Amino acid sequence: MNGREHWATRIGLILAMAGSAIGLGNFLRFPVQAASYGGGAFMIPYFVALILLGIPLMWVEWAMGRFGGVRGHGTAPGVFKLMWPGRVSKYFGVFGIAFPLIVLIYYMYIESWTLAYSYFSLTGAYSGISTREGMGVFLKSFFGPGASTTAYAFFIITILLNFTVIYRGISRGIELLAKIAMPVLFLFAIILVVRIFTLGAPDPTRPERNIINGLAFLWNPHLRELGNLGMWLAAAGQVFFTLSVGFGVIVTYASYLRKHDDIALSGLTTATTNEFAEVILGGSLAIPLAFMFFGPLATREIARAGAFDLGFMSLPLIFDRLPLGMLLGALWFGLLFFAGITSSVSLAQPAVAFLEDELGWSRSKASIVLFVFTFLAVQPVILAPGFLDELDFWAGTAGIVLFGTIEIIMFAWVFGMRRGWEEITSGADIRVPRIFYYVLKYITPIYLIGMLVGWIGQQGRNVVTLVGVPSEQISWKWAARILMLAIVAILVILVRSAKRLRSEAASNG
């Protein structure tokens, strides 16, 4: 017995895992991607990636987490060391702490906007603004040296809420949050979907701008896009991002399972719950609503401008025009906040678990150090243009595909697929189709390597050399890269010293 915490209930575990997966991306990133790439045709590479990458990797991370957790290791370095008892394996696991930590730095800041906008909506702080450009200026008060004190205050509140949840631990903190936040999130989303579906045509002079045509805007397939490699990469990237695979957070959450707990059914339930939130609820909210108010041309422009434009500049204008718009706006941003906080606590947990498991720190000490670090590291995100995008690209986009590739090779080829399959099916409440044995061994690794090669070929050189980046952002982008390298370097040093501190744990298994 290693004395680690455990989830109190299975429902709590599934809600916490689903909470980790369901984030801002479900309601903002997915509809923007689908609208930008082929509409309904986007769903073909999306489902292919879900079946061949997302669900298999989810099972892998659950299996790795439970395997490591019962042996006293809740993060990738320790788990990799158990799976491949060589000298270097644990260093590959550093990414499973570094990437979630880097994403946490900016994610919590964006999350604070949702809390702030929820408050602004209720108090009518932006109700006088009638254009997207005006909302853009309003959003800018969250950035740069002139960032408003209100924006900063909401960030402090958000970081304190996250800290409190992490400080309270797994069952009394993360699980309790999930049991409250997830039902509320679904309730808010369903209320908003029902309201949007019963709006009719908001402008009587334009009856064709209605919900059916709004859904058509998102779902009518442009099949010629299927030949576009960019769409396949975007769909696979979206599946990674939405399921939270490749971050290492599922490994950590699953490490709080017990030896004989099911992972096959719980993992699949998490994935399908996330898809329900993303495809059905997320796909019925922002883009169809934008279409009904702004029409197809402007909605296409909004989708091209990205998730922030859609969520923080366009939708507030729409809610402002509706009866009870203040309340609907608060529900929209409240929904995003609950989606955000259940994800951000999961991003914080690997670092805390590492400090607890491998360095023997108390949870309170680990939580305090982590959040002081995060508070300091977020300052350039607030002040410097381009800093956020750089962290997002390397850790939140390219990094998770890289780490997912490392995980699948470690699991299927180094640990061995026969042992891996036993881990996935042990204690399973459903029969996992045997075909996934071969998917995990051959198709998932090849798919991931293909994705990496495709990305490097398509964007690699331009991204690395910062082609097309405004000159005032270049030094900040390099600063972001140095910060990321520093985080990885510090973690490598800690992993190295952790070997001495916990050398007995690896052989305990």
Add this chain to the structure above:
Amino acid sequence: MAEEQIAHMTVAGWAFLAVSWISITALTAFCITRVLKSDKKAGPDETPLD
């Protein structure tokens, strides 16, 4: 100003929407039912995992 062309929902659009929604809803319902059923077998809904 460009004239806006509104595309109506096509049969293919309905097909993509219906297949996606129905398959996700069915799979989610199946999983949740199985979770609840296996929890019931093990004891009350909120029974600790061990």
